[in-house]
Amino acid sequence: MAAGKRIGVDLGGMSVKIGVVSEDNQIVERVTLPMNRNKPFKEAVKEIAEAVLAMGAVASVGFGIPSTLIPGSQVIIHANNLGWKHCDIRKELKKYMGETPVYLANDADCAAVGELIHGAAKKVKSCLMLTLGTGIGGSYIHNGKLFLGGNGIGLEPGHMVIHDHGKPCSCGKIGCLETYASATSLMEEAERSNSPVLQRMISENQGRPNAKMVFDASAMNDPAANLILEEYIRHLAIGISNLIAVFGPERVVIGGGVSAAGDQLFIPLQKAVYKMVDEPELVGCPDIVPAILGNDAGIIGAAMLDKVMM
Amino acid sequence: MAAGKRIGVDLGGMSVKIGVVSEDNQIVERVTLPMNRNKPFKEAVKEIAEAVLAMGAVASVGFGIPSTLIPGSQVIIHANNLGWKHCDIRKELKKYMGETPVYLANDADCAAVGELIHGAAKKVKSCLMLTLGTGIGGSYIHNGKLFLGGNGIGLEPGHMVIHDHGKPCSCGKIGCLETYASATSLMEEAERSNSPVLQRMISENQGRPNAKMVFDASAMNDPAANLILEEYIRHLAIGISNLIAVFGPERVVIGGGVSAAGDQLFIPLQKAVYKMVDEPELVGCPDIVPAILGNDAGIIGAAMLDKVMM
Numbered sequence: 218m219a220a221g222k223r224i225g226v227d228l229g230g231m232s233v234k235i236g237v238v239s240e241d242n243q244i245v246e247r248v249t250l251p252m253n254r255n256k257p258f259k260e261a262v263k264e265i266a267e268a269v270l271a272m273g274a275v276a277s278v279g280f281g282i283p284s285t286l287i288p289g290s291q292v293i294i295h296a297n298n299l300g301w302k303h304c305d306i307r308k309e310l311k312k313y314m315g316e317t318p319v320y321l322a323n324d325a326d327c328a329a330v331g332e333l334i335h336g337a338a339k340k341v342k343s344c345l346m347l348t349l350g351t352g353i354g355g356s357y358i359h360n361g362k363l364f365l366g367g368n369g370i371g372l373e374p375g376h377m378v379i380h381d382h383g384k385p386c387s388c389g390k391i392g393c394l395e396t397y398a399s400a401t402s403l404m405e406e407a408e409r410s411n412s413p414v415l416q417r418m419i420s421e422n423q424g425r426p427n428a429k430m431v432f433d434a435s436a437m438n439d440p441a442a443n444l445i446l447e448e449y450i451r452h453l454a455i456g457i458s459n460l461i462a463v464f465g466p467e468r469v470v471i472g473g474g475v476s477a478a479g480d481q482l483f484i485p486l487q488k489a490v491y492k493m494v495d496e497p498e499l500v501g502c503p504d505i506v507p508a509i510l511g512n513d514a515g516i517i518g519a520a521m522l523d524k525v526m527m
Numbered sequence: 528m529a530a531g532k533r534i535g536v537d538l539g540g541m542s543v544k545i546g547v548v549s550e551d552n553q554i555v556e557r558v559t560l561p562m563n564r565n566k567p568f569k570e571a572v573k574e575i576a577e578a579v580l581a582m583g584a585v586a587s588v589g590f591g592i593p594s595t596l597i598p599g600s601q602v603i604i605h606a607n608n609l610g611w612k613h614c615d616i617r618k619e620l621k622k623y624m625g626e627t628p629v630y631l632a633n634d635a636d637c638a639a640v641g642e643l644i645h646g647a648a649k650k651v652k653s654c655l656m657l658t659l660g661t662g663i664g665g666s667y668i669h670n671g672k673l674f675l676g677g678n679g680i681g682l683e684p685g686h687m688v689i690h691d692h693g694k695p696c697s698c699g700k701i702g703c704l705e706t707y708a709s710a711t712s713l714m715e716e717a718e719r720s721n722s723p724v725l726q727r728m729i730s731e732n733q734g735r736p737n738a739k740m741v742f743d744a745s746a747m748n749d750p751a752a753n754l755i756l757e758e759y760i761r762h763l764a765i766g767i768s769n770l771i772a773v774f775g776p777e778r779v780v781i782g783g784g785v786s787a788a789g790d791q792l793f794i795p796l797q798k799a800v801y802k803m804v805d806e807p808e809l810v811g812c813p814d815i816v817p818a819i820l821g822n823d824a825g826i827i828g829a830a831m832l833d834k835v836m837m
């Protein structure tokens with residue numbers, strides 16, 4: 218590998234986080250650029266490239282992209298948060314970075330790689346990571362390598378159907394996992410609930426519900442919140458056990474704000490998953506743990522992409 | 528590889544099919560032994576080993592086993608059809624076959640390997656095979672290698688939940704794919720139906736319903752059979768698209784008796800799956816095709832196991 222810094226870039230709709238990652242997987246330098254949907258693609262890439270080059274000699278740079286990438290060409294299909302559609306970021310970067318090795322992957326995949334290499338799945342050979350946010354992102358690491366499936370685009374676990382007569386999903390299907398187990402779905406249940414405890418929390422927060430309120434109300438033993446949480450965990454356990462039935466990971470890492478709920482989420486979730494997997498006493502049941510790197514996972518994972526591509 | 532014959536063994540509850548497989552993947556010699564649940568494990572293995580050795584010099588022998596195998600040791604967990612529980616077939620075979628290389632895999636995985644190497648998925652790099660029978664077996668081939676997941680036990684797609692308030696499954700969960708899309712479930716729907724057409728077919732068959740009757744009655748435009756078939760295909764399409772969302776295979780191969788239904792199954796199934804996958808116009812939709820090797824797939828796949836283990 219050429220001498221120089223190993224850089225990871227986490228591209229988001231609000232900001233671009235750039236970090237220099239050391240040999241022992243620490244972020245040793247950081248820059249954050251503002252970003253917004255109105256910035257044209259070419260202008261944004263120029264700014265990012267200049268910020269990267271300003272950090273010194275670059276050995277390699279990895280990007281976590283909030284979009285599916287076309288297999289092979291790695292053209293961005295549609296980064297909705299950035300307003301980028303069918304953009305060839307590798308080609309555009311080349312104008313500024315020449316022959317510097319550039320690695321691209323989906324941002325959720327980068328976060329999973331970060332957790333694998335330096336976070337909650339360190340020293341684990343196979344792990345599934347689910348990020349519970351607006352939707353549900355997911356990645357699977359197989360024998361230390363990022364698994365992107367036969368078509369090379371990675372997982373879409375949020376759109377696995379778990380209740381075929383259930384709630385309509387924004388994708389057009391019915392009963393997708395993310396309509397039941399995303400952070401958004403938990404927030405919507407809080408909003409829909411007629412629990413006085415939840416209603417007070419929402420009104421005290423300027424009418425804005427969030428997922429954390431359900432955990433807080435349940436900790437106060439509010440019956441409605443208990444029920445919402447129970448159903449949320451049951452659905453999440455179904456999604457996880459469906460994925461265990463095909464991937465058999467050694468560990469499951471949960472990312473996204475919901476994972477901050479700690480034991481209140483993880484103890485009943487682990488119990489529910491154990492009940493749903495096949496022959497847990499013989500083949501084991503993966504342990505389910507929260508992600509630990511937070512926003513750093515994406516930067517670290519992006520910088521490490523060269524090590525984990527299958 | 529040592530000189531000698533490459534042998535595949537397909538172990539079933541009624542019979543053991545043994546075949547010599549040529550370099551060009553043809554079965555050039557066959558022996559079938561009767562089998563039943565009352566034959567003790569050690570006695571059965573002795574008979575099989577003797578039959579294999581009687582075929583001449585053996586280079587390698589692969590076994591398709593109707594059970595999950597414990598990763599690493601490959602001890603049979605529970606071959607229900609054979610009445611074998613916690614049996615170490617490799618150790619037992621060694622008594623008769625000495626150092627001859629022995630490969631073991633689940634029988635459904637062997638069939639998938641056979642279809643990949645010489646059947647419906649020939650020249651395809653990644654394929655998902657589903658076998659619709661009493662339950663639903665499944666295997667995924669990734670870049671020409673058999674994918675057994677992080678825990679090494681392979682897929683259990685039949686127990687992915689697709690309808691969490693649906694029918695109870697024999698496994699104890701609710702709404703597993705195989706309660707809706709196995710051949711058994713189709714047969715049960717035929718039995719349950721009050722369609723006079725289906726009822727006549729059943730009574731003409733000594734009161735025994737089967738899955739084919741639904742296709743036959745639907746071909747006669749029986750409204751009840753049409754509805755059963757429509758629902759069956761919808762559920763199967765949900766299961767397949769859930770699996771496409773995680774594996775992204777290039778092709779999906781359907782095995783088991785139901786796959787003999789031809790266009791009546793495959794045309795509406797392909798259409799339904801196309802509607803359910805993400806961005807088919809951009810990332811493509813796998814073609815869904817019937818298995819073509821029938822019972823030979825298991826023998827051919829077992830003989831080829833040395834080539835496809837990941």
